Amino acid sequence: MRARLGATTIPSPVLTASGCAAAGRELDPFLDLTALGAVVTKSVQLRARSGRPTPRMAETPSGMLNSIGLQGPGIDAFLAKDLPWLAARGARAMVSIAGGAVEEYAELASRLRGAAGLVAVEVNISCPNVESRGEVFACDPAAASAVLAAVRAADPGVPVYAKLSPDVTDIVSVARACVDSGADGISAINTLLGLVIDTDTLRPVLAAETGGLSGPAIRPVALRCVWQIHRALPNTPILGMGGITNGADALQFILAGASAVSVGTAVFGDPNAPERIGRELAGALAGKGFSRCSDAIGYAHRAPGRTGVHRVDA
Ligand SMILES: Cc1cc2nc3c(=O)[nH]c(=O)nc-3n(C[C@H](O)[C@H](O)[C@H](O)COP(=O)(O)O)c2cc1C
Numbered sequence: 001m002r003a004r005l006g007a008t009t010i011p012s013p014v015l016t017a018s019g020c021a022a023a024g025r026e027l028d029p030f031l032d033l034t035a036l037g038a039v040v041t042k043s044v045q046l047r048a049r050s051g052r053p054t055p056r057m058a059e060t061p062s063g064m065l066n067s068i069g070l071q072g073p074g075i076d077a078f079l080a081k082d083l084p085w086l087a088a089r090g091a092r093a094m095v096s097i098a099g100g101a102v103e104e105y106a107e108l109a110s111r112l113r114g115a116a117g118l119v120a121v122e123v124n125i126s127c128p129n130v131e132s133r134g135e136v137f138a139c140d141p142a143a144a145s146a147v148l149a150a151v152r153a154a155d156p157g158v159p160v161y162a163k164l165s166p167d168v169t170d171i172v173s174v175a176r177a178c179v180d181s182g183a184d185g186i187s188a189i190n191t192l193l194g195l196v197i198d199t200d201t202l203r204p205v206l207a208a209e210t211g212g213l214s215g216p217a218i219r220p221v222a223l224r225c226v227w228q229i230h231r232a233l234p235n236t237p238i239l240g241m242g243g244i245t246n247g248a249d250a251l252q253f254i255l256a257g258a259s260a261v262s263v264g265t266a267v268f269g270d271p272n273a274p275e276r277i278g279r280e281l282a283g284a285l286a287g288k289g290f291s292r293c294s295d296a297i298g299y300a301h302r303a304p305g306r307t308g309v310h311r312v313d314a
Pocket of ligand 1: 017019096191213243
């Protein structure tokens with residue numbers, strides 16, 4: 001069940017998803033954080049932010065809409081308290097960073113260099129670019145590329161993953177731009193922009209009006225994105241996510257081309273979900289005759305006729 005995040009080897013292909021496990025403390029009573037591939041921390045910014053007004057969450061059929069607005073302590077407090085806490089527990093951290101300008105991402109990346117417990121950086125580019133009329137970085141290959149190039153140049157000293165938005169016409173062009181600019185891997189996907197209206201108040205449920213849709217409702221979209229990226233960039237490691245609730249869901253992502261998966265919304269209903277899904281994935285892989293998780297990466301892309309039950313001795 002070992003997996004790789006770029007050049008780094010992790011003991012499990014199952015990680016948490018950014019924003020759904022804070023910096024690990026809340027999940028600690030429910031699972032062994034060291035058994036996870038890594039804890040992917042909530043996107044951190046240069047300064048502390050209180051986030052958007054409430055309500056910030058709404059339940060939807062098979063999913064959830066959120067507009068948290070990147071609430072967080074800022075990089076100073078994060079480096080002083082959150083990351084050392086994870087390192088002291090022996091947990092690995094994939095730190096998600098977010099900014100409103102290219103230079104902010106670069107500064108965050110350089111601040112992380114050498115931090116204890118850091119195994120990778122996930123660059124959340126689903127943020128509005130304040131220098132470009134609020135256009136989301138991840139929706140423009142050139143803007144996405146500028147962020148990844150700046151993070152690479154700042155050199156956090158660990159593998160860098162670009163986290164993509166599904167709200168684009170051609171996700172492959174954005175993935176390619178990020179990889180060409182130095183991303184070691186791709187995280188896919190972030191939430192889809194959605195809206196829920198309360199028919200009593202006749203107003204949007206969320207104070208911010210629109211929000212990000214996550215959970216099982218988005219799984220086929222997420223899988224399609226992973227599939228397309230793997231097909232176009234077969235040598236690029238992908239951290240797949242979107243609606244994973246059990247080992248069979250996780251296996252679908254691996255078969256589509258992910259080399260590891262993140263579990264997000266599922267932890268709100270089952271805080272043990274990442275550890276459970278790791279066990280279930282191991283069982284599902286063994287049940288199909290895979291002796292290593294890495295052997296199953298992208299397996300569903302094999303030509304028809306070679307898609308029967310896999311036997312390693314076949
Ligand atoms: C409450 C909430 C907060 C989130 N915050 C972040 C965040 O700070 N940074 C980020 O890159 N993604 C964030 N996400 C997106 C998740 O990391 C993930 O990409 C997405 O929810 C799809 O996975 P899931 O269906 O397993 O939740 C957030 C998702 C939720 C539900």
